[in-house]
Amino acid sequence: MPLFEARNIQKRFGARVVLENVSLTVEEGAVHGIMGPNGAGKTTCFNVLTGHYAPDGGTIRFEGQDIAGLKPHRIARLGISRSFQIMNLFDDTVVIENVMLALPEFRAMGFNPSRSVFTDRALTDAALEILAQVDLADRAWEKAVSLSYGQRRALEIAVALAARPKIVFLDEPTSGLGAGATRALAQLVQRLRKSYTIVMIEHDMRFLFELADRISVIHWGQVIAEDTPAELMANKWVARSALGELA
Amino acid sequence: MISLSDIPARGGSPFTPAMLVFLLALATAPLWLEAVGLYSYLGIEITIWILYAAGFNLLFGYAGLHSFGHGAYLGVGAYAFGLFQHHVGVSLWGGLLTAVLAATVAGAVVALFVAHRRGIYFALLTIAFGQVFWFCAIKLRWLTGGEDGLLGIPRPDLVLGPLRMSLKDNTSLHWFSAVILGLVMLGLWRLVNAPFGRVLQAIRQNEMRARFAGYDVWRIKWLVFTLSASVAGLAGGLFAMAQESAYPDVMSLHQSGLIVMMILVGGGLVSFWGPVLGVLIYFIARDIIGGITETWLLWFGLMFVVMVMVRPEGAAGLIHVLRSRLGRSPTRKQAPAPAERSA
Numbered sequence: 001m002p003l004f005e006a007r008n009i010q011k012r013f014g015a016r017v018v019l020e021n022v023s024l025t026v027e028e029g030a031v032h033g034i035m036g037p038n039g040a041g042k043t044t045c046f047n048v049l050t051g052h053y054a055p056d057g058g059t060i061r062f063e064g065q066d067i068a069g070l071k072p073h074r075i076a077r078l079g080i081s082r083s084f085q086i087m088n089l090f091d092d093t094v095v096i097e098n099v100m101l102a103l104p105e106f107r108a109m110g111f112n113p114s115r116s117v118f119t120d121r122a123l124t125d126a127a128l129e130i131l132a133q134v135d136l137a138d139r140a141w142e143k144a145v146s147l148s149y150g151q152r153r154a155l156e157i158a159v160a161l162a163a164r165p166k167i168v169f170l171d172e173p174t175s176g177l178g179a180g181a182t183r184a185l186a187q188l189v190q191r192l193r194k195s196y197t198i199v200m201i202e203h204d205m206r207f208l209f210e211l212a213d214r215i216s217v218i219h220w221g222q223v224i225a226e227d228t229p230a231e232l233m234a235n236k237w238v239a240r241s242a243l244g245e246l247a
Numbered sequence: 248m249i250s251l252s253d254i255p256a257r258g259g260s261p262f263t264p265a266m267l268v269f270l271l272a273l274a275t276a277p278l279w280l281e282a283v284g285l286y287s288y289l290g291i292e293i294t295i296w297i298l299y300a301a302g303f304n305l306l307f308g309y310a311g312l313h314s315f316g317h318g319a320y321l322g323v324g325a326y327a328f329g330l331f332q333h334h335v336g337v338s339l340w341g342g343l344l345t346a347v348l349a350a351t352v353a354g355a356v357v358a359l360f361v362a363h364r365r366g367i368y369f370a371l372l373t374i375a376f377g378q379v380f381w382f383c384a385i386k387l388r389w390l391t392g393g394e395d396g397l398l399g400i401p402r403p404d405l406v407l408g409p410l411r412m413s414l415k416d417n418t419s420l421h422w423f424s425a426v427i428l429g430l431v432m433l434g435l436w437r438l439v440n441a442p443f444g445r446v447l448q449a450i451r452q453n454e455m456r457a458r459f460a461g462y463d464v465w466r467i468k469w470l471v472f473t474l475s476a477s478v479a480g481l482a483g484g485l486f487a488m489a490q491e492s493a494y495p496d497v498m499s500l501h502q503s504g505l506i507v508m509m510i511l512v513g514g515g516l517v518s519f520w521g522p523v524l525g526v527l528i529y530f531i532a533r534d535i536i537g538g539i540t541e542t543w544l545l546w547f548g549l550m551f552v553v554m555v556m557v558r559p560e561g562a563a564g565l566i567h568v569l570r571s572r573l574g575r576s577p578t579r580k581q582a583p584a585p586a587e588r589s590a
Binding site: 073077089091097104119 | 250252440449452456459
């Protein structure tokens, strides 16, 4: 049984069909890439899979459970986590709190008023450990808004990892990054793939082809091809329509 | 730039200098109010409004939910207290409990409708519901006494086991309200520094991210609205005792706007103590400027305009700036204690 499986997902906004029969199967431990031109429906696909929008049709199964139409917080609690293409952080507060808020053990503290947040060693240690994974541990006590662009992208990923997910959806993690930062991010994904199943939307073809086990190509709201990077490279039709820069 | 979300000094311990000064001033107010040319009723008034403002700021400042109809819950509490005394029996605890319960129920019902909204839609809905309560208070003459309100609400004795104490004079009522306010402030301080308070602030900063981090944002917004209505109801109960009456004016739109103005002037958006400062500034301005001219609200309004233009973080922000100029770096507050840092 695949870890995550979406079948025939449809999504319309009014008369406009944005997703038409999108299917996606992700095996545990895999890195699954999603590519396609701007406006193809990639981010909408993520928004449907992680609960931001309910699909108009189709099924989404995670660990065998049907999750289509569940609210985002319910889906998040099942172990599905995501990062955002546009920066989406808690900017008034420090880096470490961004991560702490997403920790399941923090959420489990619920309304317990006897707990203090920043003096709880177990919480701060757990958050620092996650920050260390993205090389931000030394910036932990600075305000999130004071980080550089690349560091904020890394924090996006750290917040997604803090939920201790079984599967992570990364929406264009390299967007806006320079060559050096993109290299560092590729190394990070190589490390993360040992512990997480990853689905990522990416425009940077070199990055995606190096990292992904399988890639789905989305165009006009449909999956027009799905294969290993090597096979996709050999597929002239895909190469011409979507991989212009590599072919 | 400071914000409410800065890490509290000492991990949210209740024994901060500000808390101690506040509790001390509260407890001793009747002893020095008249000596400085003020009067003892002012102490009660300020105490009740601080209670109301601090509960309101949980919603307004911490969760960033801008309610402009919160006077409704103060009013519901006041009427509930009065109706209990008139129709059920003269009892302090019964009256206060009814005030809190009535405001909680009213808040919980309204929150069902407003909790899935934010920004301007949230604000407009709270105004609309506030007006509904205000209108009911005027029109349900058989229940509320119409525009005259409920008159002759008694101040019941305080009964604590074998102890019995009259609250008829203003000094004893002040001490009673002060104890209630002190307890509520300690509770709120704990709450905003506990996980719940941090989650409220996370929702203010980024509702969508909070949702994807697994928080049931709707339910938390519902809860904080209800909670702040409960505190307003408690303040309303005390208000009915202080005024020995309950009337529709406290529920009007301009009274609901007043509490927002106090929060902004005091700096509720950047500090737990903002509402306290805001209430103090308002009442002191009313008594001092009001002693000079009848048009004191005009001058207070101008002061508000100047404040928003030069120091939008309010009085609390001003104090922060002055302290950092004097070199007693409050930025230290933003860093954790050494023990945590070495973690």
